[in-house]
Amino acid sequence: MAERAEVSTSTVSRVLNNVDVPISPETQQRVRRIAAEMGYQPHRLARALATGCTQTVALWAANLRSAHYAQVVYFMRQEMLRHEYDLMISEAQPHGNGTLDTSRLRSWPVDGILAVELPRASIPGMEAKSLLAGKPFASMGVYVTQGADHVRIDFRDRVVEAVQHLHAVGCRRVAYLVPDWFEWFRQCQDDRLHGYEEAVASFGQAPEYILTADEKRVTVGPALKAYIASRGCPDGLFCFNDDMAIAAYRALRDLDRRIPEDVALIGCDGIEDTAYLDPPLTTIAQPLEEMCATAWAFLERRLREPGLPLQEATLQPTLQVRASSQR
Amino acid sequence: MAERAEVSTSTVSRVLNNVDVPISPETQQRVRRIAAEMGYQPHRLARALATGCTQTVALWAANLRSAHYAQVVYFMRQEMLRHEYDLMISEAQPHGNGTLDTSRLRSWPVDGILAVELPRASIPGMEAKSLLAGKPFASMGVYVTQGADHVRIDFRDRVVEAVQHLHAVGCRRVAYLVPDWFEWFRQCQDDRLHGYEEAVASFGQAPEYILTADEKRVTVGPALKAYIASRGCPDGLFCFNDDMAIAAYRALRDLDRRIPEDVALIGCDGIEDTAYLDPPLTTIAQPLEEMCATAWAFLERRLREPGLPLQEATLQPTLQVRASSQR
DNA sequence: ACCACTCATGCAACCGGTTACATTGAAGCC
DNA sequence: GGCTTCAATGTAACCGGTTGCATGAGTGGT
Numbered sequence: 127m128a129e130r131a132e133v134s135t136s137t138v139s140r141v142l143n144n145v146d147v148p149i150s151p152e153t154q155q156r157v158r159r160i161a162a163e164m165g166y167q168p169h170r171l172a173r174a175l176a177t178g179c180t181q182t183v184a185l186w187a188a189n190l191r192s193a194h195y196a197q198v199v200y201f202m203r204q205e206m207l208r209h210e211y212d213l214m215i216s217e218a219q220p221h222g223n224g225t226l227d228t229s230r231l232r233s234w235p236v237d238g239i240l241a242v243e244l245p246r247a248s249i250p251g252m253e254a255k256s257l258l259a260g261k262p263f264a265s266m267g268v269y270v271t272q273g274a275d276h277v278r279i280d281f282r283d284r285v286v287e288a289v290q291h292l293h294a295v296g297c298r299r300v301a302y303l304v305p306d307w308f309e310w311f312r313q314c315q316d317d318r319l320h321g322y323e324e325a326v327a328s329f330g331q332a333p334e335y336i337l338t339a340d341e342k343r344v345t346v347g348p349a350l351k352a353y354i355a356s357r358g359c360p361d362g363l364f365c366f367n368d369d370m371a372i373a374a375y376r377a378l379r380d381l382d383r384r385i386p387e388d389v390a391l392i393g394c395d396g397i398e399d400t401a402y403l404d405p406p407l408t409t410i411a412q413p414l415e416e417m418c419a420t421a422w423a424f425l426e427r428r429l430r431e432p433g434l435p436l437q438e439a440t441l442q443p444t445l446q447v448r449a450s451s452q453r
Numbered sequence: 454m455a456e457r458a459e460v461s462t463s464t465v466s467r468v469l470n471n472v473d474v475p476i477s478p479e480t481q482q483r484v485r486r487i488a489a490e491m492g493y494q495p496h497r498l499a500r501a502l503a504t505g506c507t508q509t510v511a512l513w514a515a516n517l518r519s520a521h522y523a524q525v526v527y528f529m530r531q532e533m534l535r536h537e538y539d540l541m542i543s544e545a546q547p548h549g550n551g552t553l554d555t556s557r558l559r560s561w562p563v564d565g566i567l568a569v570e571l572p573r574a575s576i577p578g579m580e581a582k583s584l585l586a587g588k589p590f591a592s593m594g595v596y597v598t599q600g601a602d603h604v605r606i607d608f609r610d611r612v613v614e615a616v617q618h619l620h621a622v623g624c625r626r627v628a629y630l631v632p633d634w635f636e637w638f639r640q641c642q643d644d645r646l647h648g649y650e651e652a653v654a655s656f657g658q659a660p661e662y663i664l665t666a667d668e669k670r671v672t673v674g675p676a677l678k679a680y681i682a683s684r685g686c687p688d689g690l691f692c693f694n695d696d697m698a699i700a701a702y703r704a705l706r707d708l709d710r711r712i713p714e715d716v717a718l719i720g721c722d723g724i725e726d727t728a729y730l731d732p733p734l735t736t737i738a739q740p741l742e743e744m745c746a747t748a749w750a751f752l753e754r755r756l757r758e759p760g761l762p763l764q765e766a767t768l769q770p771t772l773q774v775r776a777s778s779q780r
Numbered sequence: 781a782c783c784a785c786t787c788a789t790g791c792a793a794c795c796g797g798t799t800a801c802a803t804t805g806a807a808g809c810c
Numbered sequence: 811g812g813c814t815t816c817a818a819t820g821t822a823a824c825c826g827g828t829t830g831c832a833t834g835a836g837t838g839g840t
Binding site for chain 2: 169170171172174175180182190191193195196197199200203212213214215217234235343372373375376379398399401402403404406
Binding site: 460461462463464467474475476477480499501502503504505 | 786787788789790791792794795796797
């Protein structure tokens with residue numbers, strides 16, 4: 127502590143942290159001036175060690191590679207910047223047994239954790255809370271995390287609207303392109319699944335699922351082609367997310383199916399790129415900025431008041447109708 | 454220290470850190486067993502405070518919103534994961550005066566900094582090194598950071614190849630779509646600029662620049678349309694990056710110009726999405742995985758040996774010819 | 781038997797702050 | 811004037827580890 131040029135360290139600490147202990151105005155000014163002169167930066171590690179609070183939160187995303195999550199990282203970081211917190215990033219790495227790998231997270235002392243789309247945490251009996259050793263936790267997204275602060279994106283009504291819209295423009299066979307973790311989705315109460323089933327039921331079609339091994343484009347495209355080759359081509363396609371929809375563009379083009387004339391297409395998430403596809407993709411856009419701001423507000427509040435009752439909010443995505451579903 | 458059930462804290466520390474002080478085998482086993490039993494996690498803050506090393510690095514990206522940087526974040530994180538380091542993310546925020554805002558970075562005690570594309574740092578007299586208060590530093594990308602470890606992507610030859618390829622397929626007026634920080638680019642020795650100028654000179658065309666206010670799609674598209682309206686349409690377009698190329702797709706479509714028949718298009722960076730556009734975009738793909746691995750290796754080495762001479766590497770991107778430039 | 785020396789481990793200072801508690805000096809009250 | 815009270819600041823313990831140095835128990839040499 128070079129401040130000893132003037133007074134003792136505890137006084138300095140009190141002044142700079144605005145502790146509510148009375149301090150003479152002259153001393154305050156002197157300390158402030160000296161600190162400014164020498165460009166004093168309190169050592170955050172030391173402070174964190176003493177106070178037990180690091181001014182850092184972790185963002186835990188299901189899949190950092192997708193543009194959708196990149197957007198979430200972006201917005202969340204803007205939010206952190208405003209609140210003078212730092213952001214560590216992590217990726218959800220499911221163990222073989224279906225639990226989440228928290229070892230890396232636990233090792234770094236963050237004050238709290240923000241998570242996006244942790245499907246498995248929403249399965250009863252697998253609360254993320256217990257996995258995280260009681261760290262303040264807020265989650266966001268479609269999958270509701272049991273027993274934790276959560277900002278929910280309620281896709282159901284928009285999916286119903288989207289699929290009925292496909293029917294309205296003349297589609298008579300609307301399939302759902304979806305990763306084949308099918309049982310998970312049912313257990314997770316996936317809104318999209320329910321919305322799709324409700325919608326097709328409303329116009330008397332049986333649900334038709336096109337399953338793909340995962341969400342990667344290199345596997346989705348071939349799976350779709352194979353499906354069409356063996357069972358014929360639906361005239362409407364609702365996709366689990368925009369990434370899969372983008373893969374579908376290419377697969378359909380390779381098969382000489384026109385969008386939207388032969389197949390009308392709708393995606394999910396609202397990735398910016400989809401507006402630049404040819405034709406522009408109809409998609410259900412998530413209110414990411416609001417989602418991030420709300421989740422941060424929840425977490426920040428809980429950091430201050432750990433005993434707070436559960437905080438929950440539900441946000442509505444919006445259907446953006448573009449040319450891929452217009453006839 | 455709950456370990457006092459057995460021995461004293463210093464011994465525990467020595468055992469778990471494999472210090473080269475002789476320790477009896479029984480003690481070692483006992484300590485290890487107890488530690489395992491109680492799931493002991495050394496408190497990283499405390500360790501960091503004592504050792505002065507946090508096992509954390511910051512990644513500093515020019516623009517987190519773009520899919521290109523999202524990829525970099527992704528690959529870098531994979532690299533960190535392998536090496537048991539944690540990653541903080543930051544974004545380069547240029548001050549009004551052209552320097553970089555390092556305050557957020559300096560505040561959190563990371564061991565070192567990785568940066569991607571810091572154009573201004575490559576301008577003589579603005580070395581990033583001095584800005585970072587001597588923190589170990591490695592940069593990556595097109596813009597070479599003066600006086601710092603650097604992994605360079607050398608675009609020049611590939612850009613020459615790309616632009617000559619446009620000429621070879623019949624383009625006679627190849628323009629360069631580029632953000633209008635034009636003076637910066639010259640000062641930064643931007644390879645793309647030099648490559649473009651060299652290539653058009655090789656077939657006797659004068660360079661033609663289409664300047665845009667920034668790289669955002671919402672501004673690039675209108676700028677391109679306005680340019681074409683006033684000066685006519687080039688038959689070949691080389692784009693500063695893929696994001697701008699994606700914006701160009703839409704603008705050209707709106708103007709009823711076909712790709713590649715009316716305008717042949719080439720982008721830069723190799724964003725995954727570009728393969729799914731219609732037609733798929735010809736692009737110059739950066740070897741991101743290798744870039745990240747090399748930059749990490751440089752930084753890691755410098756953390757161990759601060760006095761090391763400058764480390765530099767140059768990687769070659771690859772021209773991926775796809776339908777957007779084929780006739 | 782004694783000394784020198786090595787092996788194994790404990791002690792205590794330190795990293796750079798925060799904070800409960802003690803101390804000091806001056807003002808207020810009877 | 812002595813005693814209480816409170817404002818202003820210093821002291822020291824603590825956060826949870828790491829590490830230089832000291833100590834004590836064996837061991838071998840003479």
